Amino acid sequence: MSEEQFESTLPGPRPKLSTVCPSCEGSGQIVEPALALLGDVGRTVHHLRPCPWCRESGYLPGLRPLA
Secondary structure, eight states, rough: OOOOHHHHSOOOOOOEEEEEOTTTTSSSSSEEEEEEEEETTTEEEEEEOOOTTTTTSSSESSSOOEE
16 A cells, blocks of 8 residues: 555544544444344344444544533
């Protein structure tokens, strides 16, 4: 991987003061449980989807204290 390709995969700069997203805990993705049949047995499987709060960045701008 060239240096230009590596730099293009890095996230953009964050604001100086930011808060870890409480919805995804900084991962940028949330778990969405779904029902599936595995071997004729109903089970819960987990799908990852982008976090709607932080839009996959993992951070929210500014300080947001948890109540």
